[in-house]
Amino acid sequence: MRDTTGTLNRFDRQLWKKFWKLAKPYWFSEQKWKARRLLLNLVVLTVLVNGINVGISFIFRNIDTSLARFPNTGDSSTFWRLIALYAGLLVIATPIVVLFDFVREKLGLHWREWLTNRFLERYLYNRAYYQINLDAKIDNPDQRIADDVRAFSRTSLSFLLVILSSVITLISFTGVLLSISVALSMTLIAYAIVGTVITAWLGRRLIGINFNQLKREADFRYGLVHVRDNAEAIAFYQGEVAELAQLRKRFGDALRNFDLLIRWERNLGFFTSSYNFLVRALPYLVVAPIYFAGQTDFGAITQAAIAFDQIFRALSLVISQFEVLTAFAAGVNRLGSFAEAVEPTALAQRKSTTITTTKDEQLALDRVTLLTPNYQRTLVNNLSLKLNLGEGLAIVGHSGSGKSSLLRAIAGLWNTGLGHIARPVLGEMLFLPQRPYMVLGSLRDQLLYPHRDCSSDEAQLNRVLEQVNLAELPERVGGFDVELDWANTLSLGEQQRLAFARLLLAQPRYAILDEATSALDLDNEQHLYQQLQEMKIAFISVGHRMSLLQYHHYVLKLEGNTHWQLLLAQTYDAA
Missing domain, CATH: 3.40.50.300 (P-loop containing nucleotide triphosphate hydrolases)
Structure with a gap:
């Protein structure tokens, strides 16, 4: 489905091209070594976090197995030894998880600083700010520099790490899941693929709606700033009624678009909620017959549920992140259009007139x-x-x-x-x-x-x-x-x-x-x-x-x- 926003309704080549054009310069800039070093630290921390998750799955498998065997063996020492092992693992895992979040935010901060300075320089270079205002094709450049750049740097990094973590999770837990049940692995992959396709089909309209929401919110904020900057003139004219009308119109536009947004999110939610509820029962439905047949221990059910959940989250990345992804796509398009408008070559083309x-x-x-x-x-x-x-x-x-x-x-x-x-x-x-x-x-x-x-x-x-x-x-x-x-x-x-x-x-x-x-x-x-x-x-x-x-x-x-x-x-x- 395509509307006035054209290619915004799905992640097509043009959108990916804009994303890469925005992202690439920082990683090859004068700050590239600092950025790459922080990114490498994040990769190492991501591997460690996934290794800890794999270890936790084995610990809880053995914990549940020891509890299931207790009525027959009367042995509780194994349970307490595993709990102590889990406590020790938490002591190691806590600083790793905290450092992961800190390094991610630090890298996002550096990226935002570099990208904002780059946009500020180009915005003020050769009077680009004047040309943009004159052409009136780029709305609210202040919002694009202040808000869209912040969202781009943080969300891009978050998505990168989510994708990286998903790949590592797939590698880490696929072996665990295959060792328990091949049928469960195949069920999971088929379920995730079908869910992703349906979610993408239902939710593609959200990209265009999110784009319009960013614009209308910025227009409303600009109207408020305009009243503040012209307060005396409005007071002299006694123009409060007229100003209230234009502010209500701008606010109404934002509200109507937001109402459309939440209705489409509701439609998507009907599917994603039922999709996520059902997935909790799937590992039990597949592994329980194996357990009943005596082909595995009781703890395998718990480990299968943990591994299934981890791999399912990795394969269902589009579904779990779709709402954020649509807002991010709208921001990429706005920021990409702004970047094109302040390109020195674009300014030169605009200025190639006859005087x-x-x-x-x-x-x-x-x-x-x-x-x-x-x-x-x-x-x-x-x-x-x-x-x-x-x-x-x-x-x-x-x-x-x-x-x-x-x-x-x-x-x-x-x-x-x-x-x-x-x-x-x-x-x-x-x-x-x-x-x-x-x-x-x-x-x-x-x-x-x-x-x-x-x-x-x-x-x-x-x-x-x-x-x-x-x-x-x-x-x-x-x-x-x-x-x-x-x-x-x-x-x-x-x-x-x-x-x-x-x-x-x-x-x-x-x-x-x-x-x-x-x-x-x-x-x-x-x-x-x-x-x-x-x-x-x-x-x-x-x-x-x-x-x-x-x-x-x-x-x-x-x-x-x-x-x-x-x-x-x-x-x-x-x-």
Whole structure:
């Protein structure tokens, strides 16, 4: 059965390919020897655990046989000697089992650390996070990095060890079972094979449902985070009813899918429960006639039950782990899709569009035609301009005419269209959006972002804050090293002035300002632009205020129908 999730409905080649592509790099990475050493320790511990289980089966066989013979022999010493042997075996087995769990968790921890760092590097490499958000094909990348990576590393290791343990168990107990009854061995194998086939057929639908459940749970969580991040705006709009409706919708989607999930698990449970109940009686049904015929001792029934249970669990791996397996398959698909999206080659293919960019000392646009990323709308047609150091360009136009989009093209975020852009390296350009980005960290981090490794003493930081009329800020918040929720601590006007402080510290050759003073009064705006002019850098501003024009040499007017005009600021007529 295949639905909208396509190949998710069973473990096909594509899913296994994604799994191997995710798993392989760690075992051949710079940490491969540590990983392989821990895995070897787990293999040794697994062999020891199975050897202990085999020993326990013989001990309990002899215990039951001694109890059965006691009425005739009156000998209880054999029973107590075997109990003492079992107690000694437990003393040895306990640290082995504990160490097995510890080493498994330790290896899972190392694997998660390596895989998470790998995804973080690729997620932030070459602005992959921006492209993914723009394409909107990969939902909730935060969940995939935080939750799916953790589940992948732990569950992959658990399945590997379960499979390894199952193989060792088969080898260890098959001989035990064959020595008791060949018929019992054949019955067990046939029973396990039939059960596995039926379970796989009944449960294949669960993979797609689990995939959808992960997505809908993440969507609901994102809705809650969205309300938290936009609490003030929602309060101003009194949008509680609308927000409650969208949260209930997302939660309802998750609940409906979960209801479907538990109904399918119920259907699978009808078979697996009866399957597991029946297996408890099978060894007795097969071995009892042999015992009644006097062909084996009483303890053989107990040992047969133990061996049967161990081999049955090994052969019924798909049945016992199916629910976990379906959730794991959904996670592998989500993580595999994310890994493909952040591959450098995939990013290069997405970026192989027609606006070319080269590095130059000055910023110049040569016959640039800019389209939206989906190619559905042309914003600017055949635009050419050049901006020298010390000059300022103001971009004006109606809302939706492409002002901010042109800045994205200059920054290299959008490149759908035609033409060529020459610009300095991005490290020599600083972009100030209307709502500045407030990093997670201290006031010092805010000022030095994105170059946190830069060394600036507090005297210099105080001087820069004074230049943007925020001299009292360090004392107000408790110093440069106090970490606060800056987006909610500072007003938008203070955030915009803090962004200007970053600019003054960074001293770029070019500054790009997108409504960067929209929340400031005219006096503060004038003060900040005077600071820019004194720096002798080139800057481009997007804004609607006529007051901005006096600080710029040129005005680029976007007329909204792909047409544009480039004028001297003193000759520009807003009408």
